[in-house]
Amino acid sequence: MSHISPKSTYYxxxxxxxxxxxxxxxxxxxxxxxxxxxxxxxxxxxxxTLVILFFMHAKYSSRLTxxxxxxxxxxxxxxxxxxxxxxxxxxxxxxxGGAGGAGYAPKKAAAPHEPAAEGDNEAR
Amino acid sequence: xxxxxxxxxxxFGGLFMCYLLYRVWYHDAWAEGSRELDIRLxxxxxxxxxxxxxxxxxxxxxxxxxxxxxxxxxxxxTMALGLTFLVVKFFEYREKFEVGHVPxxxxxxxxxxxxxAGPMEIFFSLYFTMTGLHALHMVxxxxxxxxxxxxxxxxxxxxxxxxxxxxSGLYWHFVDIVWIFLFPLLYLVDRTGx
Numbered sequence: 001m002s003h004i005s006p007k008s009t010y011y012x013x014x015x016x017x018x019x020x021x022x023x024x025x026x027x028x029x030x031x032x033x034x035x036x037x038x039x040x041x042x043x044x045x046x047x048x049t050l051v052i053l054f055f056m057h058a059k060y061s062s063r064l065t066x067x068x069x070x071x072x073x074x075x076x077x078x079x080x081x082x083x084x085x086x087x088x089x090x091x092x093x094x095x096x097g098g099a100g101g102a103g104y105a106p107k108k109a110a111a112p113h114e115p116a117a118e119g120d121n122e123a124r
Numbered sequence: 125x126x127x128x129x130x131x132x133x134x135x136f137g138g139l140f141m142c143y144l145l146y147r148v149w150y151h152d153a154w155a156e157g158s159r160e161l162d163i164r165l166x167x168x169x170x171x172x173x174x175x176x177x178x179x180x181x182x183x184x185x186x187x188x189x190x191x192x193x194x195x196x197x198x199x200x201x202t203m204a205l206g207l208t209f210l211v212v213k214f215f216e217y218r219e220k221f222e223v224g225h226v227p228x229x230x231x232x233x234x235x236x237x238x239x240x241a242g243p244m245e246i247f248f249s250l251y252f253t254m255t256g257l258h259a260l261h262m263v264x265x266x267x268x269x270x271x272x273x274x275x276x277x278x279x280x281x282x283x284x285x286x287x288x289x290x291x292s293g294l295y296w297h298f299v300d301i302v303w304i305f306l307f308p309l310l311y312l313v314d315r316t317g318x
Contacts, residue, residue: 004188014178021170025163028312036315040308048301055181056297065126072130076137083141087148 003060013054020047125291129298136302139254143309146246153243155314156233157251160225165216166311169209170303176205177300184293187276187286195276195289202296203269206262213259220248227252251310258306261299268292 024043032039053059058069147154183198224232227249233241272292275281281289 004185007182007185010178010181010185014174017174018171021167021174024308024312025167028163028308028315037313040312044305044308047304051177051297051301051304055177055300056294068126068130072133075130076133079134079137079141080144083145084148087145 003057005054005057005060009054013050016050017047020050125294129294132298136254136257139250139257140305140309143250143254146243146250147313150240150243150246151314153237153240153247156237156240157244157247158310158312158314161251161311162216162219163311163315165212166307169212170307172205172209172212173300173303176202176209177297179205180293180296184286184290187281187289188283190281190283192276192279192281195281196273199269199273199276203266203273206266206269206296210259210262210266213255217252220252254306254310258299258302261302265292265296265299268295 020043024040027039027043028036052069058066179198179201183195183202186194186198220226224230225248227245231241231245231248233244237244269292272288275288
């Protein structure tokens with residue numbers, strides 16, 4: 001538990017975090033199409049990982065601690081992916097080509113918030 | 125401590141989920157909303173907060189090596205940076221009150237965006253909920269650090285026992301991580317317009 005990192009490690013990590021912050025601001029002002037969001041998120045994840053590994057000493061911690069760190073993000077991913085598989089796939093059957101952002105095509109797809117897919121099946 | 129942080133991850137995770145879902149639904153309003161936020165203040169606060177994480181990490185290191193005076197110094201530095209963050213946040217909030225971007229009775233947006241005023245109100249609701257809860261965590265962290273600072277001043281810690289310093293450090297870094305995600309998601313995303 002008592003791993004002592006040299007001060008230079010902390011300054012290096014701080015420098016990296018600053019560079020990534022500058023990079024994410026820089027990227028935000030450039031039109032990257034659909035990649036703007038993944039790039040911003042990717043940089044944020046990288047920064048968080050650096051903080052967890054070095055500032056929070058997760059790199060030098062016991063396996064149990066590492067398990068808990070991993071677990072929290074695993075369940076976060078479960079929360080995101082399960083919710084989005086539901087919402088993003090709504091209207092896929094009733095609206096040819098998919099509804100895009102489900103719920104945000106109210107003019108074409110009738111009431112996409114409703115579980116329309118099931119009603120559609122019965123009608124056929 | 126890590127177990128507590130797991131619960132915190134999922135607590136903020138719920139809010140991020142909410143953000144993500146509404147962003148998918150109301151993409152235009154999200155873009156407009158994020159353009160209304162002041163990127164300079166947000167960026168400045170990001171630097172301040174990451175800096176405070178650095179001083180916090182150095183405080184824990186000072187505790188590990190048994191340098192009592194250094195612990196107090198680094199902790200005071202951390203608290204000063206934390207306070208700077210909160211003061212900037214206060215001015216940001218005040219500006220939002222002045223232009224009427226606070227959700228509620230007096231909420232109004234630029235007439236050009238009247239069509240998406242409703243979703244934009246949701247954006248600002250989430251903005252205030254997420255940054256507000258984050259600021260609350262910082263206020264609590266500030267309180268914890270004051271106690272730790274006092275304990276360090278009284279020479280309570282040694283290289284054999286500095287658990288409170290380490291635990292409060294973990295908490296502080298966690299709050300920093302939340303902001304690392306909040307900053308790009310609220311301030312940066314969709315700047316260019318799509």
